[in-house]
Amino acid sequence: MAPTPTSLVFKVRRCKPELVAPAKPTPHEFKQLSDIDDQEGLRFQIPLIQFYKYDPLMKGRDPVRVIREALAKTLVFYYPFAGRLREGTGRKLVVECTGEGIIFIEADADVTLEQFGDSLQPPFPCWEELLFDVPGSGGILNCPLLLIQVTRLKCDGFIFALRLNHTVSDAPGVVQFMMAVGEMARGATAPSLLPVWQRHLLQARDPPHVTCTHREYDEMVADTIVSIPVIDNMAHRAIFFGPTEVSTLRRFMPDHLKQCSTFELLTACIWRCRTIALHTKPHEVVRVLCIVNARDKFNPPLPSGYYGNVFAFSVALTTAGKLCENPLGYAVELVKKAKDNVTEEYMRSVSDLMVIKGRPHFYGVGSYVVSSVARARFGEVDYGWGKSIYGGPAKGEVGAIPGVSGFQIPGKNSKGENGIMVPISLPVQAMERFVKQLDCLLKDQQVTDKKSKFIVSSL
Template identity: 70%
Template sequence: MAPPSSLVFKVHRHAPELIAPAKPTPHEFKPLSDIDDQEGLRFQIPVIQFYRCDPAMRGRDPAKVIREALSRALVFYYPFAGRLREGPARKLAVECTGEGIMFIEADADVTLEQFGDDLQPPFPCLEELVFNAPGSDGVLDCPLLLVQVTRLKCGGFIFALRLNHTMSDAPGLVQFMNAVGEMAHGERAPSIRPVWQRELLSARDPPRVTCIHSEYDEVPDTKNTIIPLDDMTHCSFFFGASEIAALRRLAPPHLRSCSTFEILTACLWRCRTIAIQPDPEEDVRIICIVNARGKFDPPIPNGYYGNAFAFPVAISGAGKLCQNPMGYALELVKKAKNDVTGEYMKSLADLMVLKGRPHFTVVRTYLVSDVTRAGFGDVDFGWGKAAYGGPAKGGVGAIPGVASFYIPFKSKQGENGIVVPICLPAPAMERFVAELDSMLKSPPGDNTAKTSTFFITSSL
């Protein structure tokens, strides 16, 4: 059997169609929040779910089941069936037209087994599994969701979805997908009713920036440090309990109770900076996506499916980051994450209005997004939980090498952990691997730790 990275197969697609809500829905304009419509979210983000054959569902067509469930779910989530319009000051609003989302039914001459035991990005023939139908990939005046259901030869199927990110974040999207799953199971209404209320994350009147938001600084690329797009290599790194424990041993005692996210982010930031070899005098940045739903008083209501996160940034001189021990990076990451409060989010919305909805800076920046708790893998359309559920690509946005997801993963040995896809030029990837392996080795005097990191490499 060919390794997954070289797997090639054919997909036969039916003509794309629009799936409208099953019942009439209001025709109205719904403004997005001032967190939703920032420049850094104006792109399409793909998600992919792999489902095994279930003998109990024999005779049921997943494309038909999901098509009907989508139509019924859109009665409750009818803004998804509309189109984005841009008004004065680049303000985005959904015109709830009821036109529908784009749906593609397909068949592939491949089995789930041929994708290999370790389902993780990058997936072969991804462009065939989430097809870019003509007229579907814009931000304005285009379908806000595209769904492709691809039946496999083994009786399993692949559910691929592409979302206009201005509409929802990961928790909001999973909420909608679970609603579709509930409709597929015959429920009349979703168990969690959708909440729009985007005004909760809109700018104050008058807007006033009360916090520091260095992630939106205008940073000139003075020494051409944007990573080149040629000769890129993709590696996926697994971090189980032993790897996380090894990293914790590198932290000073007062920081060893930090979260897995914090220690892993500090490690990757330091390793990646060493790998790309920036000028030691230049600043490097790491952005940690932080869910802010619980940061408000009162909290954002259950059922809210808009974007409710921030991009706090930690900044360091490249030389200081590379030469200092792990505790230095860890302190910076913890502080950046803790900066996010309800006031921070209000200040951020105000900044968007005052500064024209800027993009966060990507110059000498690395961004990480933790989707281990988002629940993609739990979405059930009737065939059980997904064999893999989550990001379809290893990076966030349209710029390779700038960002990575933290994805929940179970190894061949049954160990639960996190897989992190990384994309770097080939020489930098070699340096990254060497530095990470060095960090994961036992500290002096401790012979109990062992390195069990694995990585799967494939050219992009």
């Protein structure tokens, strides 16, 4: 588990940012976001990145020009992306479809793909240079909804980086848009899957009524507060879980959990090790918020082509003492139950809660937020140069507080083995304890920590 390499330094020359508008006139109208889109916890920008090799069959074709033209054509169909967010009564977000366009940056870097190493994983060195934060562009209201930078490399490969206002789309939604750009770049005249707005399908009911328990939106209660670790000196690692590591963890599951998903297994493992590493007191409440894609929960199904947010922050909750004194299966069972709680009625209840409680942020104190992009298909987007060699988050986490959120990302290690990469950020000393705990879990050994107030169980 080597630290993520960040020593690579290179220079990027950027052209002046420009606005790419739809290639044809589009309607000027106002489109409301859904009440799943419209929650405080989604009012941020999320960065994504893709790395592409040179393809001799594309010799003489400029990826910057190809993608810029494809974006303009795609925005004719996805014209809300070319608009701007406004805020109305009750903090309700609405897209004004102005046709102004998205920000596009053309760039060149004096680096090759090979210099990034055998195993591409976030956080990427100098990633801010590969996705330049144009001053004044990063707000939620009255700002472009997408910022895209295409960077040519010395090896004739290129990097496509995108920043998305998360209120407008989730991972499947933005991948749908990127797939459409790829199709247009390869010569299509229209996307094979046409976009569907219809955000009214996930609006609150009239009258709104909360029917499920939503501990993810608990108000701050004094006796549940867990102090946030010092973040001045953070360590970053990307932990690779290949077939061997996953099989080892699964081997110690009780019979009724043998078929748990890899997401459930790894989420429980990271949550437990992280809680121990942070020296969380046994009585303190800890939670993991699992981001659960709910697209398959609706009957009738949501329309194909719907590209809004369709997920829940489902919570598993316990005390640090119970989490760490019990075998790993205890945590897996909590995570599995949290995921299984997400139904169509659960999503309706979240929409209603947003209206009743004023669009609250999810509960962040003592929480660890986990999202898997293993099925999001970022790596399958083809702009004409084939599939990317890495596609997914540009950083290992999102949000304002380092170490609180994380992704599970499909990837390969230096041996070429397929697996799941889990970027982790923790204070330096906590990272040392985390690595020690994880190593011992994988070896079925018990660790004694003098500062812990509980006995850490083995697998």
